Amino acid sequence: MKNFVEDWSGRFNPWAWNLIIVISAVVIGLVVKFIIKAILNYNKKHTDYSLFLSAVKNFSRPMNHFVPLFMLNLMEPLMILSPRYDLILTRTVEMALIVSFAVVLMSAMNVFEDYIYHTFDLNKEDNLKERKIRTQIQFIRKVLGTLIVFITIAIILLSFDNVRKIGAGLLTGVGIGGIIIGFAAQKSLGNLLAGFQIAFTQPIRIDDVLVVEGEWGRVEDITLTYVVLKIWDQRRLILPINYFIEKPFQNWTRTSSEILGTVFLYLDYNTPVDALRVEFERLLATTELWDKRVHGIQVTDAKVNCIELRVLVSAHNSSNAFDLRCYIREQLIKFIKDNHPESLPLNRLVMNDDGLRQTAIPPANT
Known part of the structure; x- marks a missing residue:
């Protein structure tokens, strides 16, 4: 050849x-x-x-x-x-x-x-x-x-x-050079070590739902030096990776995506709470956003001129929970307005010798 x-x-x-x-x-x-x-x-x-x-x-x-x-x-x-x-x-x-x-x-x-x-x-x-x-x-x-x-x-x-x-x-001279480089690049090395810690201890993961710096979003990317958080309105929050080692933050999907959601209603003392509970259960039965785990309505506070009702619901994930809260809030307000308008918050006036005076005293029958 x-x-x-x-x-x-x-x-x-x-x-x-x-x-x-x-x-x-x-x-x-x-x-x-x-x-x-x-x-x-x-x-x-x-x-x-x-x-x-x-x-x-x-x-x-x-x-x-x-x-x-x-x-x-x-x-x-x-x-x-x-x-x-x-x-x-x-x-x-x-x-x-x-x-x-x-x-x-x-x-x-x-x-x-x-x-x-x-x-x-x-x-x-x-x-x-x-x-x-x-x-x-x-x-x-x-x-x-x-x-x-x-x-x-x-x-x-x-x-x-x-x-x-x-x-x-x-x-x-590699020993001395290594020390000099170590001091000069300690932040970068710290980020790299933080990246290893996050990858294997996993306080955050890809697609986790976090609340960081007052912003709600999902983890879109984890690089060697920073984390990209996709905010709900499609903005991106860029954070150094060692932030998640050194500072507190909320992880809503750490062990599971299931979550509880609350809706607060501020109504008059005359509100028929039992009627609201019946309507609330009817609304839950008509939506697939509820995961059928937790639900309830409780009077959680009695303020000067109104009562505070907490509506508690559960959902498979935070997105469903947000939509479910909005749905329940809208429908309960509509139900109160159409069937019990007297339950909406009221300001009462009391007549005395000096004339009209606004007061926040609850009605006598409560």
Whole structure:
């Protein structure tokens, strides 16, 4: 085989032969790309997840440059070059191949992440386990991605003799340098360590419902250094990751998404509370927002000119609880206005010798 290649290489000018080698590598890469694209188009009609389809989607672009570079690296010894240009080409192809392989590794992580996301789907009522796994996977993926980038840069730099010599000299002062860097980057390192703590102790998880700095929202993303909270009105609150280690906050989905909601009504002392309870139970029976766990109406306070009624309901999650509270509040107010308007808050006046005087004294029959 070697003699055959040498015979053919002797029939061409060196530049023409080298061009043939480069074109052959590119053509092989294009053929592989065409095959991958054909497979992808064939499976495009399948909307369900499959590991094969995920691999095809994620590896299709990296293979466009990895395969030609790999083939060029294999075929480079067949090229006719002077020692100087041969060294330059070899180093260039090797560095490009290292970068391309790093991209392939990133794509492999995407395939694994797709598999985890399919296996642990968040689109279910009780998704506590899924949120735990996704939080850990997202953090580990970011850490591995950062390591791949740093290792790739290190391998490329260490391929140069001069850089290796400098690196050997710097190792003697690595202790002092490490201390200096540690003091300079202690906040960044603190955030990174906080990220590890959050990923595995999990005071917060992806899709958790939090109340932070007076804002209600869901955890949209957890990075190595900060957390993105998607506020209910589609704003984003960005917080350093160590905030959730050092400061208090509310997590409404720490162990489950079930939650209680309250509605407060301020009514007159003449309010027929029993009639309100009957209407309240009727309203709950007509809505799917209530999870049938907890319900009740109680008089929780007697103020100077009105009584305070607390309506307690339960729901599967905070979104349903908010909608249910609004629904109950609207319907009970409508019921009171239509059937017991005398129950609305009243201001009473008392006649005396000095004339009219406003008073907040409750009616005598209470």
